[in-house]
Amino acid sequence: MNIFALTGSLTIEGLRETGRMANFAGRGALSGILGPFYWRAFFSSLMRIGFTSLPVVGLTAVFTGAALALNIYDGSLRFNAETFLPQILSVSIVRELGPVLAALMVAGRCASAMAAEIGTMRVTEQIDAMSTLAVDPYKYLIAPRIAATTLALPILVLIADIIGIYGGYLVAVYGLDFSGPVFIRNIAEFIENRDTISGLIKAAVFGFLIAVMGCYYGFRSRGGAQGVGAATRTAVVAAAVAILASNYVMTSFMVEF
Amino acid sequence: MTETTPAISVRDLHKGFDSNQVLRGVDLDVNTGRSLVVIGGSGTGKSVLLKCIIGLMRPDRGTIEVDGRNISRHTESDRRYMTRMTGMLFQGSALFDSLKVWENVAFRLLNAEKKSRKAAREKAIECLGQVGLSPEVGDLQPAALSGGMQKRVSLARAIASDPQILFFDEPTTGLDPIMADVINNLIVDRVKALGATAVSITHDMASARKIADEIAMLYQGRIIWRGAPDEIENSGNPMVDQFVHGRAEGPIKMAVRKS
């Protein structure tokens, strides 16, 4: 096969896959909207995705905030701007690091878990069985997970923002001799609603993408444990790439306003 | 027989996977209220045949009519039509391992028919009783059950909403002879008492004789013989003969290489 044909067929296959994924995402989201909506499945996903991700998201945030404070301090010292540490720290966390890091952690935990769970259901014919029992697997399995992750991520990110800033606060106040009340007042005066909101919008999009990747690769898995393993791996990588790429696209729109 | 439209009518059904042509022109009629047993060697496509009929696989060619409605175009509404009136026992049980046993049995009642949890649970316990399982089993997870118990739970799930057409893929495989006979009786009972139509797959000739009004043998992608259970002993067909008596020597060659 010559190089042009190879490039062409790879491009076509890539576009096809993207199309299938978009189709899947649309069908999943639509069946959630059209109902019936399975609240029980939704709440159990919400617990599993949202609540149990709190510790890992919190830990990521506190250490990132702390390290970030040190770096900002060190960097801004070079042009005597170290008093702006609280402002720079908070805007970096709220707009960028909070959403991206929380989403990457949740992708690692949940996109893989979803792919493994749904993939196992696929290869053991549980999904086939479900449709013979007059329950649409898109409605029972996909829609609740998409809804739960899309809702859980903004909440997790809000918490991550607070914990991350707190990590920076600890370093600044106890390590770098900042005054605590001034640190907080500076942030409160500086941060605008649109900083926070843009971060939360990103988070919702990331949540949607995580669920779509996890469910899509799980749903399509074939051929036993090996197929499920491959699906799990692909789901995590695809979710991470989707998060980072969509982050850039969204950021480039958001900073223009 | 003078029925006008058979419950299931399959014509010239073809289904293959890549180069592996599994079904090569299956013709099959099942009349309403009758019980058909499909026999055939391992890997001849019995499960594939059931999955095509029930709408889980799309046939490559041929038509499938259920109660006179052509469902072989495999549209969304065809599949919804099929699921409304059918129940299926999967060969591998296919229980939902995240749900308790009773929630498995009542899955359709809870999630499609929107029954209250209390009513659904009662019905589930009743169905579990019919397959010889005690109410306490209902609160276990499927993973805590033996293979034979899982099969019975799966059977209970298939019959829980009283479907008109039942598909059983090896209902008695992995059960002890006594329990197998209980299951046979249950299937006979469903068909006779409720007027359901049943298509079962089995390798167990005793079970086939008991539950079948008719037996059909699938071989090399086609139905090669069909008749009443008491005709099968002297079918005059060497392939059927070999299968029924379980002989390694005969016209059916198993793909076993002797080194």
Ligand SMILES: Nc1ncnc2c1ncn2[C@@H]1O[C@H](COP(=O)(O)OP(=O)(O)OP(=O)(O)O)[C@@H](O)[C@H]1O
């Ligand atoms: N999803 C699938 N993809 C590819 N090939 C398949 C698939 N399902 C079945 N086959 C192939 O179709 C053939 C028939 O399979 P099937 O499961 O129908 O056999 P069977 O008659 O039910 O056998 P057994 O008695 O062992 O259950 C096999 O060769 C199998 O490899």
Ligand SMILES: [Mg+2]
């Ligand atoms: Mg089979």
